[in-house]
Amino acid sequence: MLHKVLMDKVGSQAARLMSSDLGQPAADLEKQVKALLQSALARLDVVSREEFETQQTVLLRTRERLEALEKRVAELENKE
Known part of the structure; x- marks a missing residue:
């Protein structure tokens, strides 16, 4: 509005x-x-297009790291 x-x-x-x-x-x-x-x-x-794209890249990397950590935790839990 x-x-x-x-x-x-x-x-x-x-x-x-x-x-x-x-x-x-x-x-x-x-x-x-x-x-x-x-x-x-x-x-x-x-925000500017440049700032948006920068934040989009940061978010993608963060998501990839989170998925890798979740996978690692699941592997460690399965070993127990």
């Missing part, structure tokens, strides 16, 4: 920028819209 409210706010601010600055060069307008979007995204609970 918060995401929708935030995106609605960004959309309305972008529309306001575009309607009020028609004489402004396109590069300046693009810079303002990018800054507006970066500000909105900074408020969201998101």
Whole structure:
């Protein structure tokens, strides 16, 4: 719900920028819209693709180690 409210706010601010600055060069307008979007995204609970992939790799290695340890424990229990 918060995401929708935030995106609605960004959309309305972008529309306001575009309607009020028609004489402004396109590069300046693009810079303002990018800054507006970066500000909105900074408020969201998101991570970069790089951070996501790093955490995904860590999780995979952790899962593999856990499975190996579980197998080892089962082998040790079977010896008793």
